[in-house]
Amino acid sequence: MNIITSVSLLYLRESDAFLLLSAICERMVPEYYSRTLVGAVIDQNVFEVLVKTYLPAIHKKLERLRMDLAIISVPWFVCLYLTVLSWRTSVRLLDCFFVGKLCLIPR
Numbered sequence: 001m002n003i004i005t006s007v008s009l010l011y012l013r014e015s016d017a018f019l020l021l022s023a024i025c026e027r028m029v030p031e032y033y034s035r036t037l038v039g040a041v042i043d044q045n046v047f048e049v050l051v052k053t054y055l056p057a058i059h060k061k062l063e064r065l066r067m068d069l070a071i072i073s074v075p076w077f078v079c080l081y082l083t084v085l086s087w088r089t090s091v092r093l094l095d096c097f098f099v100g101k102l103c104l105i106p107r
């Protein structure tokens with residue numbers, strides 16, 4: 001949550017950033033920031049199935065390395081990808097996330 005909060009504080013007043021964080025945690029991804037992170041775990045499991053289905057070479061490589069995909073993907077999900085994308089893309093992704101539309105490609 002700290003990464004999401006820090007980004008929102010760059011653009012919003014503290015009170016608005018707090019309300020935004022509350023909306024994210026309570027309404028948009030409610031199970032992501034619970035003690036069990038059940039929402040992120042579910043999404044990670046879906047992601048793992050998708051990687052196994054559509055990217056079998058990567059899945060096999062991770063199996064050979066005995067590396068759990070969750071080590072990589074859960075942090076992506078929890079911080080809404082803000083740590084792995086460029087700044088410009090991250091801010092655009094947040095805009096799309098809040099608007100509720102897939103608008104990543106500028107028109």
